[in-house]
Amino acid sequence: MAHGEEFIGLVYGEVDMTKILVTRHIPSPGIELLQSMASVEVDVFAEDKIIPRDELLRRVVGIDILVSILTDKIDAAVMDAAGANLKMIANYAVGFDNIDVAEAKKRNIVVTNTPTLEVNESVAEHAIALIFALAHRVVETDRYTRDGKYHGWGPELLLGTDIAGKILGIIGGGAIGSGVARRMKDGFGVRILYNDLKPNSKFEEEFGAEYRSKESLLQESDIVSLHVPLLPSTTHLIDRAALAMMKPTAFLINTARGPIVDEAALVDALERGVIAGAGLDVFEGEPNIAADPAVADRLRKLQNVVLTPHTASATISTRSAMSKQVVTNIEEFLAGEVPENAVK
Ligand code: DGY
Secondary structure, three states, X not given: OOOOOOOOOEEEOOEEEEEEEEOOOOOOOHHHHHHHOOOEEEEEOOOOOOOOHHHHHHHOOOOOEEEXXXXXXXXXXXXXXXXXXXXXXXXXXXXXXXXXHHHHHXXXXXXXXXXXXXXXXXXXXXXXXXXXXXXXXXXXXXXXXXXXXXXXXXXXXXXXXXXXXXXXXXXXXXXXXXXXXXXXXXXXXXEEEEEOOOOOHHHHHHHOOEEOOHHHHHHHOOEEEEOOOOOHHHOOOEOHHHHHHOOOOOEEEEOOOHHHEOHHHHHHHHHHOOOOEEEEOOOOOOOOOOOOHHHHHHHHHOOXXXXXXXXXXXXXXXXXXXHHXXXXXXXXXXXXXXXOOEOO
């Protein structure tokens, strides 16, 4: 159970107990599996809401392992409150921008994430769902129909856009970007352009994809889909200048992280017809749909956007796979290994 020689467990009588705090109930089987582990004490914040900061700071005291979710800000203050026993932060998410990883490293705290195959597939499917929702105006026409505005078929009623044969620009050619490329190429004969830190011959061979600079990709693509992590270098990657390079008929899809797009600039672009539409699963200043309430109000009024509440990975099987992965990460750590999903 001890992790190398550095691990200091809590001693209850003769048994070295590992104290784990889970900041929110996660789908089966994660918590059950943790509870079935020997010499482990599991504390779960059981209310169905984001754990309040003061509650988090109180409950982390003395824990060995923290299972966090992407809405928990895990910074130096949380690590200080936890104390010297804290040796692992197992994030229930692919993204880990909610954790001060540099601070954790300084303290020898291992950070893990859950980049399971299932997450990649679900997020790729969701990005595609947003593309089609925009192109076929699914949400807008649903609202129209519910509102009793449909009074008979019309040759020019609510015309949309076909996707077959269009150009899809993928920014970030990792597992999720690949999932989107594969489905769009095989299913809809879409031509794939991509941009990443450097060209990737495997991505090119597999999807017949062509590498482009960010600027060329924005200029040539009918759809731009973002699949990069949130880093200082990707914050506002899509800013006013980037939006101005896109086609007026183009759609922007963001299932990655909100701050990758400058939302105030995006709302301006959508209102002024600089681009045709946006599908957003993530937002700056979540759980608000924009950091600035005035921008949020304008975004809400737009018909050419589809908004989902950070649910790209929210399928029963994926959330369960993530839950299992958290436990595997913890098991590997407790076995003295460097977990496969340790954040580098
Ligand atoms: C993640 O796991 O980081 C995703 O954002 C969840 O949808």
